[in-house]
Amino acid sequence: MPDHDAAQKFVYDFTEGNKDLKDLLGGKGANLAEMTNLGLPVPPGFTITTEACKVYLDSGEEPGALRDEVSAHLDALERKMGKKLGQADDPLLVSVRSGAKFSMPGMMDTVLNIGLSDDSVNGLAAQSGDERFAWDSYRRLIQMFGDTVLGMDGEVFSEAMEQAKSLKGVTSDVDLDTADMQMLAEKFKHLVLKETGRDFPQDPREQMDLAVKAVFDSWNGERAKLYRRQERIPQDLGTAVNVCSMVFGNLGPDSGTGVAFTRDPATGQQGVYGDYLQNAQGEDVVAGIRNTVQLAELERLDKASYDQLMQIMETLETHYRDLCDIEFTIESGKLWMLQTRVGKRTAAAAFRIATQLVDQGLIDEAEALQRVNGNQLAQLMFPRFDSNGGVRDADEIGWGIAASPGAAVGKAVFDSYTAIKWSRSGEKVILIRRETNPDDLDGMLAAEGILTSRGGKTSHAAVVARGMGKTCVCGAEELEVDTKRRCLKTPGGQVIEEGDVVSIDGSTGKVYAGEVPVVPSPVVEYFEGRMHAGADDADELVKAVHRIMAYADRVRRLRVRANADNAEDGARARRFGAQGIGLCRTEHMFLGERRSLVERLILAESEEERHEALEGLLPLQQGDFTELLESMDGLPVTVRLLDPPLHEFLPDITELSVRVALAESRRDANENDLRLLQAVHRLHEQNPMLGLRGVRLGLVVPGLFTMQVRAIAEAAAERKAGGGDPRAEIMIPLVGTVQELEIVREEAEAVIAEVEERHEVELNLTLGTMIELPRAALTAGQIAECADFFSFGTNDLTQTVWAFSRDDVEASFFTAYLEKGIFGVSPFETIDREGVGELVRLAVEKGRATRPDLKLGICGEHGGDPDSVHFFHEVGLDYVSCSPFRIPVARLEAGRAAAAD
Ligand code: ADP
Numbered sequence: 001m002p003d004h005d006a007a008q009k010f011v012y013d014f015t016e017g018n019k020d021l022k023d024l025l026g027g028k029g030a031n032l033a034e035m036t037n038l039g040l041p042v043p044p045g046f047t048i049t050t051e052a053c054k055v056y057l058d059s060g061e062e063p064g065a066l067r068d069e070v071s072a073h074l075d076a077l078e079r080k081m082g083k084k085l086g087q088a089d090d091p092l093l094v095s096v097r098s099g100a101k102f103s104m105p106g107m108m109d110t111v112l113n114i115g116l117s118d119d120s121v122n123g124l125a126a127q128s129g130d131e132r133f134a135w136d137s138y139r140r141l142i143q144m145f146g147d148t149v150l151g152m153d154g155e156v157f158s159e160a161m162e163q164a165k166s167l168k169g170v171t172s173d174v175d176l177d178t179a180d181m182q183m184l185a186e187k188f189k190h191l192v193l194k195e196t197g198r199d200f201p202q203d204p205r206e207q208m209d210l211a212v213k214a215v216f217d218s219w220n221g222e223r224a225k226l227y228r229r230q231e232r233i234p235q236d237l238g239t240a241v242n243v244c245s246m247v248f249g250n251l252g253p254d255s256g257t258g259v260a261f262t263r264d265p266a267t268g269q270q271g272v273y274g275d276y277l278q279n280a281q282g283e284d285v286v287a288g289i290r291n292t293v294q295l296a297e298l299e300r301l302d303k304a305s306y307d308q309l310m311q312i313m314e315t316l317e318t319h320y321r322d323l324c325d326i327e328f329t330i331e332s333g334k335l336w337m338l339q340t341r342v343g344k345r346t347a348a349a350a351f352r353i354a355t356q357l358v359d360q361g362l363i364d365e366a367e368a369l370q371r372v373n374g375n376q377l378a379q380l381m382f383p384r385f386d387s388n389g390g391v392r393d394a395d396e397i398g399w400g401i402a403a404s405p406g407a408a409v410g411k412a413v414f415d416s417y418t419a420i421k422w423s424r425s426g427e428k429v430i431l432i433r434r435e436t437n438p439d440d441l442d443g444m445l446a447a448e449g450i451l452t453s454r455g456g457k458t459s460h461a462a463v464v465a466r467g468m469g470k471t472c473v474c475g476a477e478e479l480e481v482d483t484k485r486r487c488l489k490t491p492g493g494q495v496i497e498e499g500d501v502v503s504i505d506g507s508t509g510k511v512y513a514g515e516v517p518v519v520p521s522p523v524v525e526y527f528e529g530r531m532h533a534g535a536d537d538a539d540e541l542v543k544a545v546h547r548i549m550a551y552a553d554r555v556r557r558l559r560v561r562a563n564a565d566n567a568e569d570g571a572r573a574r575r576f577g578a579q580g581i582g583l584c585r586t587e588h589m590f591l592g593e594r595r596s597l598v599e600r601l602i603l604a605e606s607e608e609e610r611h612e613a614l615e616g617l618l619p620l621q622q623g624d625f626t627e628l629l630e631s632m633d634g635l636p637v638t639v640r641l642l643d644p645p646l647h648e649f650l651p652d653i654t655e656l657s658v659r660v661a662l663a664e665s666r667r668d669a670n671e672n673d674l675r676l677l678q679a680v681h682r683l684h685e686q687n688p689m690l691g692l693r694g695v696r697l698g699l700v701v702p703g704l705f706t707m708q709v710r711a712i713a714e715a716a717a718e719r720k721a722g723g724g725d726p727r728a729e730i731m732i733p734l735v736g737t738v739q740e741l742e743i744v745r746e747e748a749e750a751v752i753a754e755v756e757e758r759h760e761v762e763l764n765l766t767l768g769t770m771i772e773l774p775r776a777a778l779t780a781g782q783i784a785e786c787a788d789f790f791s792f793g794t795n796d797l798t799q800t801v802w803a804f805s806r807d808d809v810e811a812s813f814f815t816a817y818l819e820k821g822i823f824g825v826s827p828f829e830t831i832d833r834e835g836v837g838e839l840v841r842l843a844v845e846k847g848r849a850t851r852p853d854l855k856l857g858i859c860g861e862h863g864g865d866p867d868s869v870h871f872f873h874e875v876g877l878d879y880v881s882c883s884p885f886r887i888p889v890a891r892l893e894a895g896r897a898a899a900a901d
């Protein structure tokens with residue numbers, strides 16, 4: 001080995017690495033090394049580290065020591081293989097394969113067959129006794145090299161291929177013979193010269209070096225950069241490069257190539273899963289040039305290799321203690337392993353595999369929790385198309401990107417207006433657009449689901465549908481949407497007219513003509529208590545979910561509450577495992593017929609009128625609270641006093657103006673309408689989100705908050721008298737300074753004391769506040785002096801920290817922000833740790849410093865978001881509160897967070 005003074009080592013032989021060196025060797029390289037060390041048959045080779053790549057990217061030059069180090073490793077490889085790279089009479093060929101720490105689509109492809117040249121192609125032909133094979137390999141090299149290393153347009157090569165085939169009157173590559181391949185190789189070389197102004201390099205080492213550099217450069221390709229920004233993969237990791245001696249699956253019928261899984265990635269069932277293609281090179285399997293056979297067939301074709309493969313898969317599973325996927329090649333009856341990694345799997349399989357591995361003694365329960373996640377659980381909770389018959393018989397007409405999960409069925413409509421009109425008359429509709437824009441919002445709301453033919457996971461349709469919780473399939477490119485003629489055309493010529501029923505699957509991206517039967521999720525049936533995990537005939541998936549949830553509940557420190565406004569939601573939340581209510585919004589209690597009482601309250605001109613309106617609302621509120629406390633008996637119930645601006649309870653300003661104007665022109669203006677219109681004008685705000693709402697209302701509308709406090713206290717007293725165990729907590733929204741809270745608290749305490757005295761009962765009501773304004777977070781130390789608890793309102797906190805009005809920004813420019821990679825996920829979906837999260841952390845510290853027993857929770861939608869739950873665990877909250885349906889997700893993630901500590 002040549003001297004190199006730099007202590008750093010840039011090249012690792014496959015025998016030197018291991019699976020834990022992914023940072024340095026990339027995923028592919030680390031696992032190739034791991035398999036090599038396990039004694040599995042891996043074609044020898046070496047890996048150039050991500051460190052070398054980083055030096056190159058930083059300085060524009062490869063590290064000085066790299067060339068010699070590569071030479072040394074290449075020498076060793078050549079000695080091991082008994083031939084030299086590109087040796088004329090018997091060439092050693094290698095593949096140059098990129099491989100970053102995280103698998104990244106959009107990076108450079110692999111270049112196979114490096115080392116072939118005008119000379120060595122003859123050597124390869126002689127050695128293999130197969131001239132066609134040699135020339136086919138050579139033209140493949142020039143093609144891949146031109147495309148990925150020299151940056152040529154790959155089209156020019158495929159066009160030449162097509163030409164050759166049509167000249168010959170054949171359709172498949174395999175029908176081209178040696179002469180054709182020779183001709184193509186010449187043609188390809190010519191194309192290289194024409195397009196790049198230089199000859200295809202004949203020096204094998206130069207081929208290799210150029211390919212390595214191209215892999216380095218591919219790290220900074222536009223698509224790769226964008227992908228990383230969106231996936232929040234750091235931009236400075238760099239990629240490793242694997243140089244791996246070639247093995248050939250295209251040497252005849254006793255050769256071939258395949259992919260396999262150690263168990264079924266769809267169900268987790270152990271067995272033989274994979275595809276095999278006889279007489280083919282690696283990339284043919286993915287390219288779909290010929291039909292593969294099922295892996296089980298290999299047993300018949302080549303029993304010895306098959307048995308060995310089965311043994312290797314078992315070794316890998318036991319070693320990685322997880323499902324693995326692999327790439328392998330058989331060269332003339334000899335099996336070679338080309339790749340392995342812990343494999344992707346469906347949500348259902350993830351749960352089943354985790355419990356299976358526990359039963360096999362390969363992992364413990366804490367580890368099992370790390371093998372699943374809340375997003376997978378959420379996926380399992382959507383209703384889905386009936387896989388027994390329903391989907392199998394359905395007429396699949398296309399597919400797109402699974403953008404927002406769920407199964408939706410409805411009549412096809414092609415514009416928002418029709419969507420709204422039809423849905424008002426009780427029809428279920430699917431809104432089909434080429435792409436959506438902010439004008440489609442109402443139509444999207446009215447639809448069961450949304451289907452678009454353009455755009456990806458961050459398109460307007462996808463982002464907004466996810467925000468709304470609507471099923472969405474986007475970017476179904478082969479479906480042609482004709483909005484003018486109001487129809488959808490399939491590539492096969494089928495036409496879906498407006499009004500025809502379609503079904504879309506937001507979990508798989510599939511689109512069907514006609515109605516596909518929907519079945520409830522068995523996992524929801526289980527959470528609802530309608531299906532028991534203990535039953536003999538219980539679904540395997542339900543059993544697995546039950547066990548994982550039990551582990552999570554056992555270890556988690558965060559408690560989980562529900563955002564629920566009525567007894568029905570409360571009861572469901574309890575079935576789903578809620579340990580109380582973290583947010584009961586009272587505004588919903590002021591709608592319907594009660595709206596008129598609110599109107600009277602707002603229009604009141606005298607103390608007396610106001611008092612009357614409040615007296616009317618009191619018993620109604622009290623009734624609501626009594627029911628809610630009953631549904632949550634023994635558990636805490638946080639009731640938030642009125643939060644939204646009052647004008648939300650009044651008629652729409654335009655509608656009312658028109659009504660009054662019309663009436664005036666008929667000279668029969670109604671006194672009440674006139675007064676209402678005045679009030680509407682008075683309360684109209686430019687930015688209601690920042691206007692008269694929350695605690696501000698309580699301070700300027702006399703009697704409003706005290707009425708609500710009285711209703712809560714009376715309800716609690718009523719429950720106590722009935723032998724119940726009510727645990728109400730009163731929460732004040734939108735507090736910005738402790739003075740606001742002091743005033744409200746004083747008034748509330750007086751009311752509570754009065755109720756307690758009258759009923760001769762102790763109610764133990766606590767009074768706390770939401771922390772949802774930056775100022776509240778910054779002054780949390782003072783606010784805590786006056787609050788028994790904090791509940792972080794992370795929706796409003798996100799709005800106020802970013803100056804984002806959610807309703808406006810999501811629809812208008814979030815798509816652009818996501819596309820530009822400004823954030824990988826909306827801060828309304830996952831808490832923005834660095835910004836909003838820092839304020840939460842600060843408020844927790846300050847609050848607890850003032851009052852160590854301060855109870856801390858969060859009631860924004862982030863309470864049901866997996867990533868955010870981990871954050872709330874980290875900062876030490878006592879509970880998260882989320883919508884009833886997300887409770888299992890929060891329980892699971894709270895358990896995962898605790899188990900990972
Ligand atoms: P990707 O990351 O896209 O899977 P790979 O580096 O795994 O790229 O290579 C692409 C294809 O080429 C795979 O099918 C792989 O098995 C095959 N391949 C890579 N290196 C070799 C080799 N040395 N010999 C034979 N086939 C190879």
Ligand code: MG
Binds near residue numbers: 327339
């Ligand atoms: Mg691969």
Ligand code: MG
Binds near residue numbers: 733
């Ligand atoms: Mg709020």
